Amino acid sequence: MERAEIDRLRAQDGFPDAFKDRVRVVGTAEGAELMDISAGRFTRLARLGLFVPAKVYVNRYGAVVWLYLTEELQHFAAVPENTRLLKGRTPETLRGQLAEGVDLRARNWRMRQLGSLLRQAEDPWARAGALAALLPPVEVADVVEDPYERAWMNRLRPALSGRTLAGTSFAHVAERIATAQDADEIEWLRSDLAHSVEEARALSPAPRPTVRRTGPPARRTAGPIPPLARTVTAPVEPMPAPAPAEPSDTSGESTALTAGPAPVEPLVRSVEPRRISGGRAPERRHVPRRQPVPAPVPRFPGAGHEPSRSTRRLRTWLRRGAPRPAEV
Known part of the structure; x- marks a missing residue:
């Protein structure tokens, strides 16, 4: 007030x-x-x-x-x-x-409530909300088909005193009292609601959500494939060249052990092409070579198999020629 x-x-x-x-x-x-x-x-x-x-x-x-x-x-x-x-x-x-x-008590009470609400309404949308408060939702949706207008009208829709008992065991009784029941009453309220909505549309349309216009989504172009990550390693220092071996009176056994394996010649030898009389193209032949016999691998005493007889004779001859260490 x-x-x-x-x-x-x-x-x-x-x-x-x-x-x-x-x-x-x-x-x-x-x-x-x-x-x-x-x-x-x-x-x-x-x-x-x-x-x-x-x-x-x-x-x-x-x-x-x-x-x-x-x-x-x-x-x-x-x-x-x-x-x-x-x-x-x-x-x-x-x-x-x-x-x-x-029994006109409920209808007369609704008309009294509607008159009070219409006197308090400040604009056509508020008057439409007061009329919609007495109609069933199905009738309101039939008169006002636009969902945005219904949402705005329901926002301004007042609450009647008969609907304050929502949630109780007798809420349906209060809902029936606050809703129009007679056919002539419903038709009269529908007519007034349609007139109020038309007047409200001409004066101030119901607010609607703003539509943002956006262009088509940008297509992602295929980019270059990133290079593989490089592995960073420490620089490799060159190995020093081995010093020339000095002549010593080492036995043939030690020389054979440190000498390392002999280089293996390739099994296939490339032969230079030769020109054949008559103007033909030179031919390339691959002449197989015989695989050299590998050198005997020296064995230490007690390593398993006994050395051959020729090897035992060589070791005996080398022991005789080597000077014995002086006794202290």
Whole structure:
């Protein structure tokens, strides 16, 4: 509520008692006592739509409790034309409606709530949201087909007092009270909703997500294959040339051991081509050579096999010629 409205109410005579009497609500029993009628007659008059509920809730027993403004009940009882409804027999036309099961309390309460919401709406989208709050979601989607407009309208959609019980065991009862049920009521709300949406479109279209235009994705070109990693090794120093061997009186056995294996000649010898008389192309022959016999491998004593007889004679002859070491 705006501050100016609060200041206006405070400036009235008899504030705050007069203001409390205006907003005071009573149930069926207190309302019947206030109007000096029975509770049954009060309920029948309320079902016929003669009393408009100001508030509704579902108690812990699942019963729907309707509350009415005291000021409106007092005003209805003070009108002389309503005396025949409060005293005596109920008219035949009204009794026929009651027999058919007419109950206009929920519809009148929804119309009161809608009027309050429309007075508080600041733009056409807010008015459309107030109308959509009373319609089933299927009807709203049928009237407003654009999903972005529905999303914007639902954002401005107010919450009714009958839907504050969501999550309880009697939430479906409150949902039924806050939603339009009659065919003529639904058709009237659909017509007003379509008119409000058209007016809102012309004034300010519903916001939509911005579309970013981007070019086609760049194709990745094949790049050159990176070279293989090089292996870094330490520089190899050249081996020093062996010093020339000095002549010594070493035995033939040591000379044979240090000399190393003799170089092996290739098995195939290349023969230079020769020109043949008659103008033919020279021929290349490969003359196989005989494989040289490998030198005998010296064996140490106790290495396994015994040396041959020729080798034992050579070793005996070398021992005789070598001088013996002097004894100390």
